[in-house]
Amino acid sequence: MSFFQPQLSKTLIVCSLLLGMTAQVSAADAEAPNTDELYEYLFPEARGSAHVAAAPSAVPGASAPAPRPMSAFRDQNRRASWSEDQIQAMKGAFKAKEPAPVERQIAGAVAVPAQSSPFDAASVSLGDRPFADLIQVYAAKRNLNPRLVSMMVKQESRSDPNAISPKGAQGLMQLMPDLSKQFNIDPFDPEMNIKVGTQYFADLLAKYGQVELALAAYNAGPGAVDKYGGIPPFSETQNYVSTIMAGVAQLEANNQ
Structure with missing residues (x-):
């Protein structure tokens, strides 16, 4: 009886660790869509690249990418994630500025220089001009x-x-x-x-x-x-x- 007790305890510990690691990986995968969505919004030129890399079977002869090594520290294994409000806030912060409105060019209208002189208001003599x-x-x-x-x-x-x-x-x-x-x-x-x-x-x-x-x-x-x-x-x-x-x-x- 004393022989199996230590072995059994070690087995339970290993199983517990594996279950914890599996839960962390599942949580990271669940958070991935939010991360990918924001990444593609901020870097549209890279849109689809993450998905292509994640699906090597689409390319004949391609091998699966090496899994990321798990760290002994739990926070380092966690993928970044944002709430819907945070995603919208980030999108707003990086939203492209609208182009400045183009002034209408209307046929027949006379263009006026932007720095047209308003004439100074210095007192001048009008001589004998009326009024x-x-x-x-x-x-x-x-x-x-x-x-x-x-x-x-x-x-x-x-x-x-x-x-x-x-x-x-x-x-x-x-x-x-x-x-x-x-x-x-x-x-x-x-x-x-x-x-x-x-x-x-x-x-x-x-x-x-x-x-x-x-x-x-x-x-x-x-x-x-x-x-x-x-x-x-x-x-x-x-x-x-x-x-x-x-x-x-x-x-x-x-x-x-």
Whole structure:
């Protein structure tokens, strides 16, 4: 009886070790799909390579890969695994960035340089140009160049405070009735017209950041500029912008 006891104990110990090792291998195999899924997501160029290596029977004459030696330390035998939440978090972290949107190129729209000069707002002399004093005052309040405002007044109404356009725009800077009503002004009063006109243009300049686009929006409306992504392909608007820009450049060249 004493002879079999030690032998029996050793047999039980060996069986227990084998069962433990089998359980660890089974757990690792059960975790493999999650690991493979994440690996293939992060390294798409290697997709399928793990499965090919795991199935040597698909290649004639291929031999089975040598089994990984088991370590005496349990943690080293465990394959990495992630929960579903962890997998999604990892995918999100490594998600490819969406390409930057390509600006629409619309036929007929005029491209505007990204660094278009808004003209400085330094006080300049307008000489004897019409309504020079009012233009100086409100251009300074809106941080606008007086030459630019003077050219707008000239282009809009030919400096006629009583001008009315076929579309109903009124006064020196050709304000639409709704805008005059919004500010509760008489559009035919030169000072009130320039006050509101410069405020409206300053708001457009703040929105678009470029004089050319602000001028186009003043003439054709912000909706048209937004729709075409630039100066709209309207001959009236394009001539309006180019004429004012050329006029300001000429005034600056002549120091007027």
